[in-house]
Amino acid sequence: MAETTRIAVTPGDGIGPEVVGEAVRCLETLRAKHGLAVEWTRFPWPSHAWHEEHGESMPKDALKQLQ
Incomplete structure (x- = not known):
């Protein structure tokens, strides 16, 4: 059995969220069609919204969270 590839997904800014969303959608399709051992975790940072709320680019x- 193949080892699972883990991907950290961050939102980006500007057109970033839309592009990232479509990339994840493509990964979901490829994973289902080819049985790929891929999973991801979404992080809300770094993004302008995160910075506005927390006053920093990332926690x-x-x-450590990315490990």
Whole structure:
């Protein structure tokens, strides 16, 4: 059995959220069609909205979360 590839998905800014959303949709289709061992976790940072709410680009433990 293949090892699962894990992907961190971040929203981006500007056209980023729309592009990222479509990329994830493509991954979902490919995973279903080809039985790919791929999974992802969505993170709300870094983004303008996150910065506006929290006053920082990402949380202090961002790298730990990405591990």
